[in-house]
Amino acid sequence: MLTVKTPKTKKAKRALDKRAPKLVENLKKTLLLHGTKTSNVLNAVLTEIYHLKKGSAIKYSRKNESVRPFESGGETSLEFFSLKTDCSLFVFGSHSKKRPNNLVIGRTYDHHIYDLVEVGVENFKTMESFSYDKKLAPLVGTKPFFAFMGEGFENVEELKHLKEVLLDLFRGEVVENLNIAGLDRVYVCTAVSSNRVFFTHCALRLKRSGIVVPRMELVEVGPSMDFVVRRHRLPNDSLKKEAMKTTTGKPKKKEKNVSRDVIQGKIGKIYIPDQQVGGMALSNDAKGLKRERREAKLKNGVNEHKSKKQKADTE
Amino acid sequence: METETQKYQIDVGNLMAYDPYHSFSSLPQDREQLVKECLQKGTELVQAIADVLFNLPSTEDRDGPIVQLPPPTTRLPREKHLPKPKPPTKWELFAKQKGIKNHKKDKIVFDEQTGTWKRRHGYDRVDDDKDVPIIEAKMTDEPGEDPFAKRQVEKKERVEKQEKNRLQNLKKAAKVGALPSHIQLAATALPITGTQSAPKKVSKDELENVAGMAATATASGGKFDKKLPGEKSAKHPGKYRKFLPVAEGSGMGSQEQQQTQKVLNKLFAKHSHEILDVDKAVTMFNVKKEKKKKDWQGKGKSSSMSDKLKPKKKSNFKAPNKGSSKKGASKKGSSKKVKTK
Numbered sequence A: 001m002l003t004v005k006t007p008k009t010k011k012a013k014r015a016l017d018k019r020a021p022k023l024v025e026n027l028k029k030t031l032l033l034h035g036t037k038t039s040n041v042l043n044a045v046l047t048e049i050y051h052l053k054k055g056s057a058i059k060y061s062r063k064n065e066s067v068r069p070f071e072s073g074g075e076t077s078l079e080f081f082s083l084k085t086d087c088s089l090f091v092f093g094s095h096s097k098k099r100p101n102n103l104v105i106g107r108t109y110d111h112h113i114y115d116l117v118e119v120g121v122e123n124f125k126t127m128e129s130f131s132y133d134k135k136l137a138p139l140v141g142t143k144p145f146f147a148f149m150g151e152g153f154e155n156v157e158e159l160k161h162l163k164e165v166l167l168d169l170f171r172g173e174v175v176e177n178l179n180i181a182g183l184d185r186v187y188v189c190t191a192v193s194s195n196r197v198f199f200t201h202c203a204l205r206l207k208r209s210g211i212v213v214p215r216m217e218l219v220e221v222g223p224s225m226d227f228v229v230r231r232h233r234l235p236n237d238s239l240k241k242e243a244m245k246t247t248t249g250k251p252k253k254k255e256k257n258v259s260r261d262v263i264q265g266k267i268g269k270i271y272i273p274d275q276q277v278g279g280m281a282l283s284n285d286a287k288g289l290k291r292e293r294r295e296a297k298l299k300n301g302v303n304e305h306k307s308k309k310q311k312a313d314t315e
Numbered sequence B: 001m002e003t004e005t006q007k008y009q010i011d012v013g014n015l016m017a018y019d020p021y022h023s024f025s026s027l028p029q030d031r032e033q034l035v036k037e038c039l040q041k042g043t044e045l046v047q048a049i050a051d052v053l054f055n056l057p058s059t060e061d062r063d064g065p066i067v068q069l070p071p072p073t074t075r076l077p078r079e080k081h082l083p084k085p086k087p088p089t090k091w092e093l094f095a096k097q098k099g100i101k102n103h104k105k106d107k108i109v110f111d112e113q114t115g116t117w118k119r120r121h122g123y124d125r126v127d128d129d130k131d132v133p134i135i136e137a138k139m140t141d142e143p144g145e146d147p148f149a150k151r152q153v154e155k156k157e158r159v160e161k162q163e164k165n166r167l168q169n170l171k172k173a174a175k176v177g178a179l180p181s182h183i184q185l186a187a188t189a190l191p192i193t194g195t196q197s198a199p200k201k202v203s204k205d206e207l208e209n210v211a212g213m214a215a216t217a218t219a220s221g222g223k224f225d226k227k228l229p230g231e232k233s234a235k236h237p238g239k240y241r242k243f244l245p246v247a248e249g250s251g252m253g254s255q256e257q258q259q260t261q262k263v264l265n266k267l268f269a270k271h272s273h274e275i276l277d278v279d280k281a282v283t284m285f286n287v288k289k290e291k292k293k294k295d296w297q298g299k300g301k302s303s304s305m306s307d308k309l310k311p312k313k314k315s316n317f318k319a320p321n322k323g324s325s326k327k328g329a330s331k332k333g334s335s336k337k338v339k340t341k
Helices: A010-019 A040-052 A076-085 A157-170 A237-243 A291-314 B002-007 B031-053 B090-098 B147-176 B204-215 B252-268 B278-297 B299-309 B312-317 B320-340
Strands: A002-005 A030-034 A057-063 A089-094 A102-109 A112-125 A145-149 A177-179 A185-191 A196-207 A215-233 A258-261 A265-268 B009-011 B016-019 B058-060 B065-068 B108-111 B116-119 B184-187
Touching (some): A002 B147, A030 A076, A040 A112, A102 A237, A112 A157, A145 B031
Parallel strands (some): A030 A089
Antiparallel strands (some): A089 A102, A102 A112, A112 A215, A185 A196, A258 A265, B009 B016, B108 B116
């Protein structure tokens, strides 16, 4: 037997509709979590990524014993968290003797793990350790620039993968219209060697240059760190093909209240609510006034009247 | 600029630039040196993006110039699958086959019975069951049947049928994976054969109990049955009741004797009459007495009642009146027993 379960409230329905698969997708949310053991460095890395991604990230602060993304069976609870929080990107920190300061960055498709990259964090510098003019500090949720350099990102498979994942992780919302004045951050990634990537976050300063294009100036604001690529897992081809599917057409918006006629051409309909003559606003019961003031006004009016009368009497 | 764009791979949609030809002439040993070099190169790349970006046609806004970004060229995977089209319902298929087309109906209809405009559906609708005072008889009507009740039953049936159809269509949609986002199909327990409705929800404990019972319902107590994968052994293996050993001995053997001795000692003790709760006995006696009185007063009525309450076997042997008196007598006996205690 099957029963139909529907949300009991409109709020719940809206929440579910937000999570539904869509033609034009929402911003990917990121889940930040860690394993049984973490180091100070890793804690700092996770919080700083959280700060960078504020507004579209969820950070878990408890230990997670059963999360081991690369092992079979270790992804179950991760997938569950992804479903629960509606996150399709995750950054998992763990620290062990074999893999110190380990960061697993991964993506999910339909709440199942899509791909994984494991990196070790070295030479980490926090945001606080940089000193700069605070006016330059990037605002929350702005669209960043990306600068990738080094042939490693093209030749080495791991780095190529890492580049894509980093882009997906930090790119923010896909927008059509962009306010150029709001551009204020850059992520700079350099492939130093075949398995090492230098990653840093910079603020952007636009300087006058005399022409339309301003001169760019980068100010390092942190965090900055080295990623040493360890393990990685690419999606299998069929899954990749499935996940890369896009539609060219935008969803059509329903045209309302417009009809076409052979003789009259395009006809629009306008609805005007009935004029409520009976309940028309009068000067006395103006809603803007507070009740006390309104009453006082009425009283004063009466008083004036009285005083006038009295005056007349005395005269 | 031409040379730059050729040199760098630029994705304006993602504001990303990539320089595939960059390599350190000599890897700087000093960290600061490295950072400096990277930032310098990064500035160049960002400048390259900006060259393209600031030359895009822009519209002036209060907060700054707004440009229209081209779609990103770097392909990134989707988060969830594309929304799937909903399969047509059975009715839609049928309507298409027959060429039936929907035509719009007004939301409000004139109700001739009340002479007002009313809703077609929902609360306070036209031709509502409550508003029909008279239903004219037809030749086909069966005598003795309430037409109002019949109307209600028919309506209920129609609603149920529609609900069934809806479930069928949803199941079909679920198979394709095109269920509306806010609807979930949840499995419930199967109805027990012979009962009308499905039990609401069976808890885990209950299920375990039932499974345990079923597993042990063989001559061997389920000892030789094959276990299903993941099936746990029954919670209560073996016997429920325990008896103490009757044979005399030390330890466990003497426990049974001790138990009976305890009871006997209580009965034969010097102050054994204190076991009896006199107050309780008196009230019990009084209640019985009153009942008896009542029985005598309403002999005719009560006899039939008592007859119903009594098992049939006894009434076959004795007259109903006597039966009631006998009942009283038996009660008397029981009360006497209390006394003797």
